[in-house]
Amino acid sequence: TVNCAASSGAFNTSEVATANLVTATVTMSGASAGNYTLGATGTSVSSTSRTASANITPAPLTVTALNQSMVLHGLVPSLTFKIDGFVNGEGSSVLTMQPTCTTTGTSTSPVVVTGYPITCSGATAANYTFTYVNGTLTITYAAPGGACDGDASHQVLQPINTTGTMSVFKMGSTVPTKFRVCDASGASIGTPGVVTGYGLVAAANSSSISVDEDAYSTTPDLAFRWDPAGQQWIFNQSTKSNPSLNKTNTIYYFAINLNDGTSILFQYGLK
Template sequence: MTGPANKLADYTIISQPGVLTITSAALVITANDQTKVLHAPNPDLTVSYSGFLAGDTPAQLSGTLTCSTTATLLSPVGSYPITCSGQTSLNYVITYVPGTLKVLYLVGACPVRHQDDDRPQVLSHAILPPINADGSSIFHSKGDVPVRFRVCDANGNSMGSPGTVTSFVSLNGPQPTSQRPNPWRFNGEDSDHDNNSAQDRPNPYPFWQFNLELRPLPSGTYNYLINLNDGTNIPFSFTIDHNH
């Protein structure tokens, strides 16, 4: 037999051991973003896993997952970090990614604080009469129109802290103006007299008010945003008709 295959007789073949290195895979544990209503208990803090291989699950990890946030029951509106730690593995290099817990004003009907209160509930985080929330209001006067809204916490308390309103802007016309030097004011609870009737009881629904000048505005439909310090806004619109 001749040819290249016959050349093997010219060599002594020796097998050498090698090293197979298995490196740990990357695993990311991300704290899920959460929201809660002002003065409500913190929600359960959860995580998401990314990077498991070969059918692995969190059950294959050692240790106990612990998540926490700096937000408490009394924390004001704003954003708070969520951090997690505690799980380890020989098979994974674990990276923890923080999340965010946002504390917001309640959206919807505020809880009734007085069980014997027979007055209708007022919405939180919505424009209030005399401006209709559905944008159907038409004003003919050239005077002022009160822009009113209420924001409350999880317990039905109206929030009137300075800085609640961060800005009030027009989306399609002149910026809003008022005759008042400090246009946004908070109407606090009224003192009652004899507590003998619903009319005499303290007002459980204090609200914010801005007396918007209509004089500079020609007839037309106007859209506005009330921006709040929890990062949300209250949109509303109305129509001015000076011809009737």
């Protein structure tokens, strides 16, 4: 029995090349290996080197644009990226040209549910090819609690309490539900589409609550609307013959969903 095997070959360079020289060691083994020779005629060796040609192709790299966020009408943040796929202990220092990233979002862009794409391109390296993955620039309203046209941003406003004693209204009254969202300069935003959803998310019995808010008789609304005089969003929520708000001694929990992907959560009781 004779077995013949080639060990791993060695390229004469690690660079990308076509028809590159490869040197491999060929070895015979087995009970009858001594009856055979490898190599040039007249030699008797059990191991020898042989050469062949093979191609070295570029290794793939993936450039991923990192997601970023900014406040409406604020400064566009620095656009950054990460690169995956380097081989042989190499890193970004082997790039002959770094990728650059851009976005369609600007300081004057409105808030949109989908955000704005961040795209990268232009990277070069001798031994690599590049694939690009987009990121997203998300434009949001100013953080909750900040100054917003003289009131708190991104939270429900009076007469519904956000801290301290929970507001409790008399069943059948109209509850003025108001809020503001602002840009980076503290200006209240009333562009159409700010509110993407509103609804009751939970309810809990609470026999110990008592009415601590005035009874409002404002004409009820069917949905949130922009109030230009007050520079705020308002929904005069009727609790009279309301199929969802129909129990006294109950705490109701609500969510206002906004087009920047955030929500305003609040609660009040009905007695």
